[in-house]
Amino acid sequence: MSVPMALLGLLDREPSHGYDLKHDYDAYFARGRPLPFGQVYATLARLARDGKAIVGEAEPGAGPDRKRYTITETGKSEVEAWLAEPIPAEPYLQTDLFVKVVLSLMLGRRAEEYLDAQRAAHLRRMRELTELKQRDSLVDTLLADHGLFHLEADLRWIDLTEARLAALAEEVAS
């Protein structure tokens, strides 16, 4: 995830203090991995250096982090371009899932057992994410659904692979 672009995007709403940006970042994007203050201020300093944001004067009576940041025109057009640009359609072709199956078959192990255990783990996680959706926050639901569809894609692959294990075993053995 691009932390600089996320912070710059949040700053595009209105001029903000570093503390407020960190707060909103943590609320929407961090998912249990809050952004350290150090990283917030280092990132904001870099955005300012590159002309994407302007640092205001420190406000009187406040600590060193009571500075307001404002996005520049350069920053705004960067956010605009970034939002519209599709991310690479990453097909996860180097997943451990795949390597484990192929190696199991090469080594003559029972890949079914691994796939069953993986299926159970995936479904367990899917139940947790589904529970998250019952909390009536659409933002939580949006994120949970994203995870759920990806896990479901893995599961379809697991089912199909399991159905083809005998043929696969022949192919990798030769």
Added chain:
Amino acid sequence: MTGANGSSLVQAGGVAIEGRNLVLSFGETPALQGADLCVKRGEIVAVMGPSGSGKSTLLYCLAGILVPDSGEVYFDGQRLDAMREAERSRLRRDRFGFVFQFGQLVPELTAEENVALPLLLRGTHREEALREARSWFEQLELEGMERHRTGEMSGGQSQRVALARGLVAHPDVLFADEPTGSLDSMNGELVMGLLTRVARQQGSTVILVTHEPRVAAYADREVIVRDGRVSSMAPVMQ
């Protein structure tokens, strides 16, 4: 093989319904070959597995719609499979609810009449049954459609009506066979959210057949049917 799992639940008490060593063939085709499933009261269990593995047949046996060639079905301490058909059909009417892939509503009846049907069959007075049925439409997000004929409703709308019909009489067990099978993702989410919320409120046990993992994820646990047998995915205790 999976019997150990079943009997531990029996000892814990609170079993809603249990099938033991169920075998059933359609002519030469074996559909169930020793299936075991034990479901606790109030539990929501997803039955998953490849197409043709015997999921629906298992559901129909547990619900007393089909009678297994051998094996036993226990509901509320009674042998469902050993009852006479009239007794079984009374039990289905009074204690069970059903939702199928294609709503199987009565197209000539209005939406509220369809929902009221299980109550009417149980002998509830018509006005009371319809009042109860109408009270469902807000949470179904179908307000204003009470008097529409279900033949004129969209797939998603009629499946929500079918769900209400399945749950309106507070069944001990709701049997749902691919209830989202004909729906798009959005309508599937609506139906599953509603199904699990209401079933948990009412304390209804749910047996949910589905091949979709996202639907199964609404359940408390899942079992997988393969070649007419149930393999539990619960961690193996040793």
